[in-house]
Amino acid sequence: MKGNVTIEIDARDKSRNSAPTYKYTWYNKDTTPPVLTLIRKEALTVNHAWITWSVNEPASANCTLTTPFTTVVFSCDTGLWSGFSLLGGSYELGIRLLDRGNNAAGPFVHKWLNVDTIRPRVTFTKIPSKTYSNATIQWNVSEPVNGSCEIRGPANFYRNVSCNGSWVGVNLPPGSFTLGVTLIDTSGNVGGPSRHQWINDDVTPPSLRWIGSPPTLTNGSISLSWTTDEAVTSLCTVHSPIKDKNESCNNEWVGTDLRNGEYSLTVKMVDGSGNKAQTIHYWNNTIQDLVFELIFTLANVIVTNVANKTSPEYNTLEAESQISLENFYRSRIENFKSLNIKNITVESMPARRKRRTITTRSELVIYHDVVQGGNSMSKSTASLSKAWSTFSTGGSSLTIGGSTATFAKLVLMLEGGTTNITFSGRIKACDIAQSYVTCRVGEQCDESTAMCVAKKRMRPDNDGLILSVALGVSALVVLLLGIIIIGLFYLRKKEEQRKRRKFKQEPKKRFETPIATIRSPSQTIYRPYNNWHCDRERCQ
Incomplete structure (x- = not known):
């Protein structure tokens, strides 16, 4: 010590x-x-x-x-x-x-x-009895463990995930949920499952996240894909320079053969609780194509029960018209790419009734546009004009719904629809082509090609010279005759004025004949016919 x-x-x-x-x-x-x-x-x-x-x-x-x-x-x-x-x-x-x-x-x-x-134990520290869209459950454990969570909910909702002290659910569907926590310690002892049950009300709308960066500029086609934070039912609305179109979509939409102009895709989503949301993407499409907008009126088309655009008959008629017009243009015009029908109307009165089926022989008005590849307006309009002209003169036909349609009227929609030109009857190809392309000075439209060509120059001859001289002499003679007529009219006026002045200067006499020589006309006295006395020769 x-x-x-x-x-x-x-x-x-x-x-x-x-x-x-x-x-x-x-x-x-x-x-x-x-x-x-x-x-x-x-x-x-x-x-x-x-x-x-x-x-x-x-x-x-x-x-x-x-x-x-x-x-x-x-x-x-x-x-x-x-x-x-x-x-x-x-x-x-x-x-x-x-x-x-x-x-x-x-x-x-x-x-x-x-x-x-010893089995591991769970002590819950956060166990809500009711949640709204999202839920957070927390707990403590008695020792280091590996935990797994099993979550069951409505509408076949099931999750089995690893968890360590907490579980978070996002955008849960409405209904009753049960969380079961199972623990396994380092010695293999199993604890649980320890359970917690609660009710969830979903009030959060679904959200969308684009996969990648959606393009804002395209050249004829586009592919858009996305994910959602929960199970949803989706409907896509495509807004294009042609028309709006609704399509079903499942986390993806692909567009091909797009036109020039501005586009947008609206993705509308509805989750299992009825919460709605939508996301819109805008882009601009640029391609080297020509688009011709027109209205075709076809006669002698047999149409059955076309009530409105939602009817199956209308959809069938639209599909048949699409196929028939595509075949017509594809075989007659150059660089045909696509055809889009915007609207179809039927102008007719019922011709025959049989039970519930109404069959009419109608005029079918098809509002559509035609897309041609390339950027040569003269060549594109030439082939289109010849196709329309041939159809109007009976050189070609269209078959829709089993009936052969004939030409009735063509309306060209120019300058975005602000100017319309209507053709009916037999149409010349140049009349249509000149609505799009104007020939320059010294050119004229060739009816066989519907394109502008140089005018043929005429050589002057003696007959033309003689005709010109004769026309000049005739004009001179007419001018001289006009001068003579004007002079004679002027002299006549002067003579009349002189006579008027002389008449005014002579003394006027009251009577030119003596009074004694004036006789009064004989007088006739009228008698009523009932006082007349008639004999065989006359009545007095």
């Missing part, structure tokens, strides 16, 4: 006589380390462990405990360490001693193996 040491000696003889106390003090230096002896030290424990020890002199103890997952350092002067609900695995306890002389000893190490037979 380190420090000052004092010894006191008291002496007495047999007669009990005492002598003064003798004291002696000196300094002692301790150089001997303390010694630790383990008393309880199991090599194998099950779930719990107790370790005790003793030290041969007063000393402070410091313990280091190494577990399968952590290492902790703590003071252990009591000579005892105990552990409860230990994890399975190898353990090590190291004890260091320090006596009052600052002599250190150790570490004194004890190693053992613990067998874990």
